[in-house]
Amino acid sequence: MIIVLKPKTKQEDIERIEGMVKERGGQPQVVVGSEMTVIGIIGDTTKIDPRSLEVDEVVERVMKVSEPYKKANRAFHPDDSIIDVSGVKVGGDHLAVIAGPCSIESEEQVIEIARAAKAAGANMLRGGAFKPRTSPYAFQGMGSSGLDILYKAGKEVGMPIVSELMSADHLEEFDEKVDLIQIGARNMQNFDLLKQLGKTKRPILLKRGLSATFEEWIMSAEYIMAAGNPNVILCERGIRTFESYTRNTLDLQAIPVVKKLTHLPIIIDPSHAGGKWWLVEPMARAAVAAGADGLMIEVHNNPEKALCDGPQSLKPEKFEAVIKQVRDIARVIGKEI
Numbered sequence: 001m002i003i004v005l006k007p008k009t010k011q012e013d014i015e016r017i018e019g020m021v022k023e024r025g026g027q028p029q030v031v032v033g034s035e036m037t038v039i040g041i042i043g044d045t046t047k048i049d050p051r052s053l054e055v056d057e058v059v060e061r062v063m064k065v066s067e068p069y070k071k072a073n074r075a076f077h078p079d080d081s082i083i084d085v086s087g088v089k090v091g092g093d094h095l096a097v098i099a100g101p102c103s104i105e106s107e108e109q110v111i112e113i114a115r116a117a118k119a120a121g122a123n124m125l126r127g128g129a130f131k132p133r134t135s136p137y138a139f140q141g142m143g144s145s146g147l148d149i150l151y152k153a154g155k156e157v158g159m160p161i162v163s164e165l166m167s168a169d170h171l172e173e174f175d176e177k178v179d180l181i182q183i184g185a186r187n188m189q190n191f192d193l194l195k196q197l198g199k200t201k202r203p204i205l206l207k208r209g210l211s212a213t214f215e216e217w218i219m220s221a222e223y224i225m226a227a228g229n230p231n232v233i234l235c236e237r238g239i240r241t242f243e244s245y246t247r248n249t250l251d252l253q254a255i256p257v258v259k260k261l262t263h264l265p266i267i268i269d270p271s272h273a274g275g276k277w278w279l280v281e282p283m284a285r286a287a288v289a290a291g292a293d294g295l296m297i298e299v300h301n302n303p304e305k306a307l308c309d310g311p312q313s314l315k316p317e318k319f320e321a322v323i324k325q326v327r328d329i330a331r332v333i334g335k336e337i
Contacts (some may be wrong), residue, residue, distance in 0.1 A: 001026070001041040001074050003053055003072040008055075009037055020056075024048045032045040036060075040076040042226075052143045063091045067261070069218045069226040072232070083231050085203050086160040087159065087180040090233050091265035095326075095335040096294030098162050098267070099319060100126035102144035102309040108300065110153045116316035117299050118157045121323040121337050124180065125154050126162040128294060128308065130170065144173065151177045162296075163204060168196045185209050185237060188220050198227020205296075207235045207269070210248075214257055221264060234258055234266045235296065238273030239331045245334040247275025247312070250283055255290045265316070267294035271312045277303065280314055280323050287327045291333060 003017060007183040014030060017039060026041040026048055041048065048063040049238055063075060082091035092095040095206035099122035104110055114125050129146035129332025142149070149165060154161035160179035166187065167173065174181050180203050187193055188209035197204050204224055208217045220231045235257070258266045270283035284295050300313035301307045314322065327337055 001045045001048060001050065002063045002065055003039040003041070004063065006058050006060045007036065007039045009058045013031035014039070017053070017056065017207045019051065019058045020085070021048070023217040024052075025085045027078070028259075033077070036078060038076065038078065040070060040073075042070055047063045054312065055107075060075075069262075071230070072218050072221045072262045072264055074261060076264050079263065080259075081230070081263045081265060083203050083233050083265055083330055085124065085277065087158055089268070090203075091293050093335050094293070095288065095330045095337045096124060096265075096267060097122045097323060097326075097337055098124040098294065098296040100150075100188065100300045101128075101300050102163075102271075102298050102313065103128040103307055104142050104149050105307055107152070109321050110149050113299055113316065114153045114157045114159065114299055116301070117319065118159055119317065120233065121327065122299075123159060123337065124162050125150070125157065125159040126298075127153075128183075129163055129219065129302070138225070144170075147173065147177055147226070162251075165193075168193050171196055171200065172283055174196045175202055176243075178202065179231070180205050183207060184236075186214075188217065190213060191220075191223055193311070194220060194223035195227045198229045199228060201230040202229075203233060205233045205267075207237050208239065208251075208254070210240045212239070214254070217256060218258075218262055221262075232264055233293075234264050235269055236266060236273075237269035237296075246273070248273050250257065250274065252283075252286055252290050255292050257292065265293040265318070269293045269296040270297040271309070271314075275309075275312045277318070279312055280312070281318075281325070284322055284326050285329055288335070289327045289333070293335075 018028040029040040029044045063291040099117040104127045127150040162180040182205040241249040268287035298313040303310040303313040
């Protein structure tokens with residue numbers, strides 16, 4: 001249930017309405033927007049009669065929220081959320097560009113790529129230390145030592161770092177070293193892990209599951225937010241369809257749909273979506289044109305010898321060319337890198 005207050009409602013009236021909600025057994029959540037103030041009611045709202053609230057002189061209207069997600073719902077938070085990742089803004093008129101290797105292979109490799117990515121326009125550095133792989137025999141990442149390399153590289157070039165967390169066992173380490181904690185497609189519905197993420201203040205990058213509906217994806221974000229962490233960024237990385245030519249099918253419709261249903265930022269990962277390096281450029285352009293709040297692109301200095309996902313990685317010079325194109329497109333829709 002959402003209570004929309006009239007413009008310029010005084011603080012004492014807001015607090016009075018909060019008290020009325022609490023008396024009726026609800027949990028009020030106040031959101032002050034640029035044009036209106038709303039009070040979202042969490043919990044059992046069956047005992048709350050909307051008519052008893054609508055008669056108050058400061059209440060514009062009371063709406064029931066039909067969707068199962070509340071905190072992520074745009075009705076709950078009319079203005080777009082802008083998430084701060086250690087100084088880099090994601091959302092609004094900001095375009096985040098996350099770049100780096102799929103997996104960390106050596107200190108020299110990561111630092112070389114980090115320097116090139118930043119020079120080309122990236123504002124966050126990605127790298128996998130713990131790698132979820134389909135085959136148990138494939139390279140699984142360097143683990144904590146790889147995370148230390150990524151942390152060092154991020155400090156050296158002055159960029160926040162992004163890395164995927166697979167288990168709550170490493171949450172304390174990630175909370176200390178990683179600026180944006182990524183949750184991969186396979187863990188999107190690992191609800192115990194999502195609850196643990198709600199206890200940290202680190203921003204979370206939540207990738208869409210392989211076959212997840214919009215509602216399932218947003219409900220996973222709701223798990224994190226309901227546990228206390230509002231700093232969630234959604235990431236579309238392609239979904240599984242009948243098509244086998246590409247790695248996944250990039251759902252660009254996710255951008256306007258997510259923006260209609262939620263207030264959360266959404267970024268696009270064209271690398272994992274297509275699985276082919278030559279698809280990254282057109283899909284990155286299309287994503288920015290459709291209103292995405294950022295891109296996550298895999299960059300490798302020697303894709304032919306990469307230990308993970310070389311075929312979908314861009315060489316630094318190609319990445320630079322892509323960023324020049326998306327920067328121009330971003331300006332047309334009012335965004336800046």
